[in-house]
Amino acid sequence: MAKINEDLQRERDKCTFKIAELTTLIDGGRDRTDARREREKVLLSRTKDLHGVPEEYLSHKEKYESAIKNSVILFGIVRQMQEEGKTSVTDYRDVITSLLASAQTRDGSPMGVHYIMFMPAILNQGTEEQQAQWMPRAWNSSIIGTYAQTELGHGTFIRGLETTATYDPSTKEFVLNTPTLTSYKWWPGGLGHTVNYCIVVAQLYSKGQCHGIHSFILQVRDEETHAPLPGIKVGDIGAKLGLNSVDNGFLGLDNVRIPRNHMLMKHAQVLEDGTYVKSKNSKLNYGAMVFVRVVIVFDMVNYLSKASTIAVRYSAVRRQCHMKEGAPETQILDYLTQQHKVFISIATTHALRVTANKLWDTFNAVTEELGGGNLNRLPELHALACCLKAVSTADTANCVERCRLACGGHGYMQSSNLPLTYGLVTAACTYEGENTVLLLQTARFLVKTWQNVDTAKLTPTVEYLKITRSKGFIDKWQNSIECIIKGFQIVAMGKISSSVDHMQQRISNGMALEDAWNMTSVQLVSAAEAHCRVIIMSTFYEEINKAMATVSPELRKVLQKLVELYCVYWALEKVGDLLQYAPIAQSDIRDMKSWYEDILVELRPNAVALVDAFDIRDGILHSTLGAYDGRVYERLMEEALKSPLNGEPVNQSFHKYLKPFMQGKL
Amino acid sequence: MAKINEDLQRERDKCTFKIAELTTLIDGGRDRTDARREREKVLLSRTKDLHGVPEEYLSHKEKYESAIKNSVILFGIVRQMQEEGKTSVTDYRDVITSLLASAQTRDGSPMGVHYIMFMPAILNQGTEEQQAQWMPRAWNSSIIGTYAQTELGHGTFIRGLETTATYDPSTKEFVLNTPTLTSYKWWPGGLGHTVNYCIVVAQLYSKGQCHGIHSFILQVRDEETHAPLPGIKVGDIGAKLGLNSVDNGFLGLDNVRIPRNHMLMKHAQVLEDGTYVKSKNSKLNYGAMVFVRVVIVFDMVNYLSKASTIAVRYSAVRRQCHMKEGAPETQILDYLTQQHKVFISIATTHALRVTANKLWDTFNAVTEELGGGNLNRLPELHALACCLKAVSTADTANCVERCRLACGGHGYMQSSNLPLTYGLVTAACTYEGENTVLLLQTARFLVKTWQNVDTAKLTPTVEYLKITRSKGFIDKWQNSIECIIKGFQIVAMGKISSSVDHMQQRISNGMALEDAWNMTSVQLVSAAEAHCRVIIMSTFYEEINKAMATVSPELRKVLQKLVELYCVYWALEKVGDLLQYAPIAQSDIRDMKSWYEDILVELRPNAVALVDAFDIRDGILHSTLGAYDGRVYERLMEEALKSPLNGEPVNQSFHKYLKPFMQGKL
Ligand SMILES: Cc1cc2nc3c(=O)[nH]c(=O)nc-3n(C[C@H](O)[C@H](O)[C@H](O)COP(=O)(O)OP(=O)(O)OC[C@H]3O[C@@H](n4cnc5c(N)ncnc54)[C@H](O)[C@@H]3O)c2cc1C
Numbered sequence A, B: 001m002a003k004i005n006e007d008l009q010r011e012r013d014k015c016t017f018k019i020a021e022l023t024t025l026i027d028g029g030r031d032r033t034d035a036r037r038e039r040e041k042v043l044l045s046r047t048k049d050l051h052g053v054p055e056e057y058l059s060h061k062e063k064y065e066s067a068i069k070n071s072v073i074l075f076g077i078v079r080q081m082q083e084e085g086k087t088s089v090t091d092y093r094d095v096i097t098s099l100l101a102s103a104q105t106r107d108g109s110p111m112g113v114h115y116i117m118f119m120p121a122i123l124n125q126g127t128e129e130q131q132a133q134w135m136p137r138a139w140n141s142s143i144i145g146t147y148a149q150t151e152l153g154h155g156t157f158i159r160g161l162e163t164t165a166t167y168d169p170s171t172k173e174f175v176l177n178t179p180t181l182t183s184y185k186w187w188p189g190g191l192g193h194t195v196n197y198c199i200v201v202a203q204l205y206s207k208g209q210c211h212g213i214h215s216f217i218l219q220v221r222d223e224e225t226h227a228p229l230p231g232i233k234v235g236d237i238g239a240k241l242g243l244n245s246v247d248n249g250f251l252g253l254d255n256v257r258i259p260r261n262h263m264l265m266k267h268a269q270v271l272e273d274g275t276y277v278k279s280k281n282s283k284l285n286y287g288a289m290v291f292v293r294v295v296i297v298f299d300m301v302n303y304l305s306k307a308s309t310i311a312v313r314y315s316a317v318r319r320q321c322h323m324k325e326g327a328p329e330t331q332i333l334d335y336l337t338q339q340h341k342v343f344i345s346i347a348t349t350h351a352l353r354v355t356a357n358k359l360w361d362t363f364n365a366v367t368e369e370l371g372g373g374n375l376n377r378l379p380e381l382h383a384l385a386c387c388l389k390a391v392s393t394a395d396t397a398n399c400v401e402r403c404r405l406a407c408g409g410h411g412y413m414q415s416s417n418l419p420l421t422y423g424l425v426t427a428a429c430t431y432e433g434e435n436t437v438l439l440l441q442t443a444r445f446l447v448k449t450w451q452n453v454d455t456a457k458l459t460p461t462v463e464y465l466k467i468t469r470s471k472g473f474i475d476k477w478q479n480s481i482e483c484i485i486k487g488f489q490i491v492a493m494g495k496i497s498s499s500v501d502h503m504q505q506r507i508s509n510g511m512a513l514e515d516a517w518n519m520t521s522v523q524l525v526s527a528a529e530a531h532c533r534v535i536i537m538s539t540f541y542e543e544i545n546k547a548m549a550t551v552s553p554e555l556r557k558v559l560q561k562l563v564e565l566y567c568v569y570w571a572l573e574k575v576g577d578l579l580q581y582a583p584i585a586q587s588d589i590r591d592m593k594s595w596y597e598d599i600l601v602e603l604r605p606n607a608v609a610l611v612d613a614f615d616i617r618d619g620i621l622h623s624t625l626g627a628y629d630g631r632v633y634e635r636l637m638e639e640a641l642k643s644p645l646n647g648e649p650v651n652q653s654f655h656k657y658l659k660p661f662m663q664g665k666l
């Protein structure tokens, strides 16, 4: 191994806690750390030297081809796990949503949706027979599928989908059609050239009646030749901001027939004669949506741990300007503005991880209750997953860009791996529910809750709405974490309450409910975000407090600071809200700014250790700026030399265009 | 021309002002509109059908080659202008920083820096003789150059550059060297494979003494063969987040000799015997920096006008969900949250344009004064250009992403042209002075000004610092534009003042000045931004008020609303600052929210007309979502079909990898 950059080494030498202890805490146990490292070692050894020219230099088509090559290696591991009997949802999550996956197919995998949506959809919506029919082949990748819901004309508004599935009792088949241009399926990952099956979401017609949207399993390509089946138009939707190694696809259907039992019938059914049997409960599908959204929050944690590792290590290596005349150049990590830019990403990574774990546990608990027929907590869970998905993706996107910009010019290089990371993260702000739309869904739940706050028994995540209203909830402001969390609870309550008032007033002035809702929607979105901030902050605080009991005093101090950083950062960001709703004074704010500055300075000596604890090996981090040894400039140059433009001293365009132009002949 | 989408047509029919009148106002006169349109027509006709596969599908190398092909066409126009005698700075700006340029080389031109920095540097730093020697060849592109300042190890800290130029009196030459890896030049646009000359910034050594950094003209490639000259290592730095058709390059120098008169000697000189003659004033270079930064603000205006055109037109065409059950699906432009996302971009485009024009005029005035030896206004102008560059690029980057996200999934398609636009805009947050560093420079000027506020005569842009301190500056808060601007002046003053206090207190507690500055730097950045917001807001308000006299009553109303939108939007964004420093009450804020909602609703009917007035033709806008006729879905499909992945029904990777994998043979 090459020599470690001296500045980085010094950072590691002076850190005040044991890095391995934090890594264990993050992984959730020593054995889990070991298992993860083992998986990483295996995979990375298999793929060593697989790559030729780095992907960023390839054409769109070549990127796809390279991703297929890499994906089959990655998913070979999933198959192997299955053969070893490791088929629990957690095992599965460990591979699919791990950093490992993001290393193997850096700009996304064409087969990702197979694991994250195709299989879960069959598990959730298929009958036991259907599961028995499809799952074994899906698990071992004999077939590869995607989830085709969105159309050119409709994404958010699922009820507006135009694809039709019309039951024909004479042949016991459904006839699938995309009758208009806007009804073409558009976006499903892997649909373009990879998958041979998909779940199609379509309007079900039987006996001349429309029964709304339902899911169907459709074969799109021949298993042997991979040629599109008759009546099927399928292809790549084209280049995107990111995820360019995923062939998001379009799909047009012209009288394509599938057998009756290809409709997923766990909840609703069409009988042989065409009789439609309704689902018992329309909310049952919430479960699947929640699952995917939790997975997304974990994804965000992964990406953000990468981005912060890169930015922090680079900031320790990069020296620029003299803070003091005559002194050596300053490590940019010593500038308070730089700490302000990057430390929040470390804290956010932990805050989101802790919250995602909690959400995951709640999800599993509720799923068990569902088995027993208890649907009570579904609406709360759904509202929670909506806002957490929205806020975690938005925050992560902001943090990643902040990290990238904090790396100055070199952050703009693809070889930093920050641009690609942003492309992946910002996509999550849109897919699986556009963020504004999701926040409005949470707002709807909050408004309903608020309107019954005096009479209903409140579920855990909204209990604070009642408590904050009691007199003296905050007697006197104190600059403490507890008080800040209380302050945010008051803010969330205040925003919900004043949105409702605002809406009521518009209604009293004669406005229709829907218009009043719309006119209040900017405020409602802000209320839902405030609610979500309460959840993240308080969960982070509580869970870290629980962990305190089991960790060393050294680590305890650092964790405490991370919680402080998160809370004080957001208190200052949202100081306008606190001033409006909580009893905070101008002098408190002045002191809070100093507090914030002090936290940054206190975290400074441990910054590199904190990101080292994320334990992301170079093969996964894939960054010239973030590698463990800090050989930043050497790596930048090594990567540059891989640019195919440097394969020849003079590019052909000189002779063809440039020279004639310069000589005035063009 | 194809049929116009009905929704768009309806928007145009119902607008309340004359679109052409606003276009004229934006261009600065009817004749300028005509001239611009003529230039666009000529260029677009020359390039019709030039493009084969859309650029986003090409490899890194092909992107570069395509950009060279397109650039020579674009810059043929510059040459033609020169031949026609149109060589004023304004003529020049019209082409180089126009939307036109961005249409021709969509992801940046390898020759951009030739026009924006190479030639201006010679004009600014070259003697008359040197100008006579180099400018004619540069103007007509017989030689193409770039500006090579940044090195692998140093960007912000120019004094830290490591490249050396050592004078050898025996041959009357300079010997250039990059003695370390970190001293390699890194980043200059076009340096990789395009240019044959460049300005190199290096530490000047003569008679064994270092005299700091100076600029030299260096030939890097042979004019006939384009081969790198002896001692020169040059190449492409590799793939980037954006600007991938520009070959940003690296440059290593090994004892490369250039004649003495290749040092640009307008300000400082090295005589034949090696005697160094110092520049009269170190601030003289500010002029060039200000020029480039003003050009950047104009760039931002262009990009933002594009992004808002795309987002607004698409929002008029896109229908999603029913606001009211039974009604037709809602144009998403009718959702208040959507208006909140996109209208601010329209207002910001105008605010920045008006401010950039003002800055441009000031720049020209000060340049004239410079001719007369008057340097008084340079520091102010420099501070102004720093913060305007920083705030305009940051705001534009945020607005462009906001516009993109507002287009939902389709905004993520390259064919929307929003991703590329973001890549260009966010680069400007870093180049020509990293934004944080620039804001700290403005802060330094503000702190100095503040420390002499009672005694010095204040220059125009900071006069408010004195006035705001007078008692009763705001007697009672009113929700009016005038009061909001005053409120922001108080905020800026308050932030500067409390930063200074904060710093003083740390110093009194025994901290060194530099450390106290650093500990206050987060607050200082925020103060500089607040100052800049005052400048933009008040300039926008004043200049639009001046324009009021000359425009029709219909247009007047709309312009008034745009100013309101800008001010109220920022008042609500910065409500925490207003609450801390200005006498605003909670009820004022409540009313202000309603005011904001009302402004959005009032602007709604004119939204499409407002972006139509930017008058960006389809060939320049280059967007499936934003085209004039609103054929969004047709265009998305047409573009998708151009993806080379769709050239064959089954991709080769199926046979190579996917099939063996699915059949368990891999
Ligand atoms: C990278 C990527 C991968 C994807 N993968 C898949 C996949 O595998 N399978 C699949 O089926 N789909 C997929 N999608 C599609 C994705 O699910 C949709 O893009 C997403 O649901 C957003 O819907 P939309 O595009 O219709 O946005 P729109 O709804 O058109 O959003 C546009 C704007 O309208 C606003 N808006 C819309 N409705 C309302 C409302 N009621 N109130 C207020 N504002 C509103 C939004 O806030 C937004 O600002 C993918 C998308 C992307 C970008």
Ligand SMILES: Cc1cc2nc3c(=O)[nH]c(=O)nc-3n(C[C@H](O)[C@H](O)[C@H](O)COP(=O)(O)OP(=O)(O)OC[C@H]3O[C@@H](n4cnc5c(N)ncnc54)[C@H](O)[C@@H]3O)c2cc1C
Pocket: A318, A320, A321, A332, A335, A337, A338, A341, A405, A406, A407, A408, A409, A410, A412, B113, B146, B147, B148, B149, B150, B153, B154, B155, B156, B157, B186, B187, B188, B189, B243, B248, B427, B430, B431, B432, B433, B434, B436, B437, B440
């Ligand atoms: C697309 C692009 C094109 C370019 N084109 C050219 C070109 O044609 N010619 C050329 O010569 N150069 C060019 N550059 C280089 C560009 O000018 C530099 O990248 C820019 O000046 C920023 O410097 P840096 O990269 O050293 O950032 P750094 O200074 O390393 O910034 C990294 C971080 O350190 C912080 N920091 C640095 N100094 C301080 C300080 N004193 N106080 C507080 N914080 C500090 C910054 O705020 C930032 O967060 C280009 C860059 C890009 C991205």
